[in-house]
Amino acid sequence: MLPSRVFVAGHNGLVGSALVRELKARSYDHLLTRNRSELDLRDQSAVDKFFRQERPEIVFVAAAKVGGIQANNTARWEFLYENLLIQNNILGNSLASDAKQVVFFGSSCIYPKLADQPIREEYLLTGPLEPTNEPYAIAKIAGLKLVEAANRQYGHRWLSLMPTNLYGPGDNFDLESSHVLPAMIRKFHEAKKRVLGGREQPVKLWGTGSALREFLHVDDLARAACDLIMTDHSGLFNVGSGEELSIRDLAGHVAEVVGYDGPVEWDSTRPDGTPRKLLDSSKVRATGWAPRISLESGLKQTYEWYLRNMSSLEA
Numbered sequence: 001m002l003p004s005r006v007f008v009a010g011h012n013g014l015v016g017s018a019l020v021r022e023l024k025a026r027s028y029d030h031l032l033t034r035n036r037s038e039l040d041l042r043d044q045s046a047v048d049k050f051f052r053q054e055r056p057e058i059v060f061v062a063a064a065k066v067g068g069i070q071a072n073n074t075a076r077w078e079f080l081y082e083n084l085l086i087q088n089n090i091l092g093n094s095l096a097s098d099a100k101q102v103v104f105f106g107s108s109c110i111y112p113k114l115a116d117q118p119i120r121e122e123y124l125l126t127g128p129l130e131p132t133n134e135p136y137a138i139a140k141i142a143g144l145k146l147v148e149a150a151n152r153q154y155g156h157r158w159l160s161l162m163p164t165n166l167y168g169p170g171d172n173f174d175l176e177s178s179h180v181l182p183a184m185i186r187k188f189h190e191a192k193k194r195v196l197g198g199r200e201q202p203v204k205l206w207g208t209g210s211a212l213r214e215f216l217h218v219d220d221l222a223r224a225a226c227d228l229i230m231t232d233h234s235g236l237f238n239v240g241s242g243e244e245l246s247i248r249d250l251a252g253h254v255a256e257v258v259g260y261d262g263p264v265e266w267d268s269t270r271p272d273g274t275p276r277k278l279l280d281s282s283k284v285r286a287t288g289w290a291p292r293i294s295l296e297s298g299l300k301q302t303y304e305w306y307l308r309n310m311s312s313l314e315a
Contacts, residue, residue: 007032007056009041009090010063015105015163017170018222019060026226032056042085051093058229059094061087061104061143065136067177069206069273072133083139091146095154102158103225104147106140108214108238108277109133110162118280121162121236130274144236157234161225164240164279168218168298169305180206181215184251185299185306188258195262202263203255206270209248214278216241217293217301224289233287240279241291247272257299 006023010016011033023031032054039050041063065082072079087104094102111119112127124144129137144160151158171182178186184205191203216239224239245253251264293301 004030005032005054005056006030006058006060007054008060008062009086010061011035012170013062013064013066014166014168014170014172014218015221016060016062018168018218019062019225021219022222022226041089042082044085044089047089047093051097055097056094056099058101059090059099059103060225061090061102063090064105066172066179068179068183069132069271071177072136073271076135079133080135080139083136084142087139087143087146091143091150095150095156101229102147102150102156103229104143104158104160105221105225106144106160106162107136108162108164108240108279109137109274110141110144111277113274117276118278119238120280121238121283124236132271132273148235151234157232159225159228159234160236161221161228161284162236162238162279163221164214164216164238164277166216166218166221168302170218171302171306173306180213180247181250181254181299182302182306184254185258185303188255188260189303189306189310191262192258192260195260200262202265203260204265204267205247205251206267207247207272208268209246209251209266211247211272211274212244212276212278213247213250214240214242214244215250215295215298216291217298220291220293223292224284227289228284228287231287237284238279238281239284239289240281241295242278242281243295244276244278245295253295253299257296257303 008016008019011020063086113130115123147158147160150156167181172178173182173186187203
């Protein structure tokens with residue numbers, strides 16, 4: 001059983017909301033959560049006060065400023081500066097308050113752009129990063145290095161989980177800042193509505209569609225985190241599905257789930273990002289974890305969630 005004081009930072013986001021679902025599914029209902037109006041995680045004094053008052057024993061660091069290629073490449077200062085503030089405040093206070101366990105969530109973008117495939121944990125810092133999301137990657141590398149330092153210097157057994165491309169309920173469907181999969185869901189859905197209204201227009205997608213990507217349902221990540229927190233494991237773990245497909249093939253799957261069969265145009269003047277990014281997740285699989293949600297099932301579930309929440313998401 002988890003200790004009584006568990007803080008899920010970023011509980012309204014994609015990863016945080018999945019953690020809350022998983023913890024409650026395990027009959028754990030007493031969680032420490034704060035929305036942004038209640039606690040600005042960029043504010044050092046506010047975070048200091050929260051930790052002094054609440055003394056969380058386990059901390060899930062799922063709060064971050066996130067976005068797709070366009071958002072990362074245009075708001076470079078914000079993605080580096082704000083993520084450093086958020087994670088430094090949480091990790092620093094976790095150390096000062098002697099939290100028993102911390103789980104820090106990063107991203108597969110921490111690895112070199114042209115890393116050997118599949119990507120193993122030890123490939124970190126062995127080559128240049130993908131330029132379009134370098135600021136976010138640097139912030140996440142700093143966070144996992146803080147976790148590494150806490151373990152080595154102070155004898156903690158904190159965890160850093162580096163998931164592959166995530167998707168699922170609670171995702172960001174804003175076309176200016178979303179990742180590729182939720183952006184496709186929204187674009188294909190809106191295109192389907194135009195077709196029904198007699199206004200067919202091609203769906204325009206970035207890049208050539210040739211880049212290869214791996215996708216993991218966020219509930220599988222949450223399950224991995226909650227499994228690992230109950231063990232003696234520590235350090236860095238990749239968490240991926242082990243399956244990859246091209247962005248062009250992904251578009252075909254999303255279009256089928258949405259029910260769109262119209263034209264698609266690929267804008268090759270836009271960046272593809274890293275050519276291939278498949279994680280080697282053998283380390284976490286050796287602990288007994290394995291993904292349970294297939295891409296087909298996960299896409300259907302995510303689209304259904306989008307339809308239920310569409311009015312608020314598109315407001």
